[in-house]
Amino acid sequence: MTDAREARFVLRNARALAADYIARAVRPGDTVVDATMGNGKDTQFLCELAGESGRVYAFDVQAEAVTRTRERLAQAGLIERATLLLAGHETMALHVPSGVQAVMFNLGWLPGAAHAVTTRTDTTLAAVDAAVALLAPGGIVTVCIYPGHEEGTRELHALTDYAAGLSVQRYNVLHHRFLNAGEQTPQLILIQRNK
Numbered sequence: 001m002t003d004a005r006e007a008r009f010v011l012r013n014a015r016a017l018a019a020d021y022i023a024r025a026v027r028p029g030d031t032v033v034d035a036t037m038g039n040g041k042d043t044q045f046l047c048e049l050a051g052e053s054g055r056v057y058a059f060d061v062q063a064e065a066v067t068r069t070r071e072r073l074a075q076a077g078l079i080e081r082a083t084l085l086l087a088g089h090e091t092m093a094l095h096v097p098s099g100v101q102a103v104m105f106n107l108g109w110l111p112g113a114a115h116a117v118t119t120r121t122d123t124t125l126a127a128v129d130a131a132v133a134l135l136a137p138g139g140i141v142t143v144c145i146y147p148g149h150e151e152g153t154r155e156l157h158a159l160t161d162y163a164a165g166l167s168v169q170r171y172n173v174l175h176h177r178f179l180n181a182g183e184q185t186p187q188l189i190l191i192q193r194n195k
């Protein structure tokens with residue numbers, strides 16, 4: 001007899017919360033986007049959820065990120081499911097068809113690389129706005145924000161203002177923040193298109 005219950009809930013961090021929401025929203029055959037490819041961990045996670053019949057579009061502005069992600073997906077036998085783009089996520093509308101089930105943003109810089117190439121407020125805002133416009137009904141956007149550095153704090157303020165201004169008739173918007181941790185602790189914004 002199999003146990004249908006999921007593992008007991010553990011509250012960990014913004015990134016794990018984003019992954020939990022994504023896993024509950026995405027089904028095989030869906031079109032999904034990794035807006036910040038980095039080392040490809042999230043791209044791999046999305047490829048696994050989207051299945052053989054799904055499609056994953058992934059963006060990064062660093063060739064190193066695309067290379068690392070391509071290698072990771074090839075090793076996992078998942079490369080056929082992904083379209084890896086060496087392009088800014090702010091160009092998302094040019095590359096991705098509408099009707100997307102999930103878009104994942106993990107802001108900041110590439111782990112293990114120069115901190116100089118971090119996501120930036122103006123392009124992040126343009127990209128999140130493009131992602132919201134591409135969503136299918138029920139589709140979600142997750143944005144992990146790192147206010148531990150100056151540009152991350154700017155992104156946090158700009159994104160909370162932007163998300164708070166979205167139509168409540170069309171979108172449900174949630175902001176997760178760990179109240180008893182320092183102000184530099186990563187935060188999560190979740191946006192769902194409800195119709």
Ligand SMILES: C[S@@+](CC[C@H](N)C(=O)[O-])C[C@H]1O[C@@H](n2cnc3c(N)ncnc32)[C@H](O)[C@@H]1O
Nearest residue numbers: 036037038039040041042060088089109110119
């Ligand atoms: C925190 S890392 C992402 C980690 C990644 N999701 C993973 O699983 O390893 C953020 C990434 O965003 C990328 N980035 C910065 N500006 C960008 C832009 N305009 N469009 C797309 N990616 C960008 C950086 O190059 C960096 O690789």
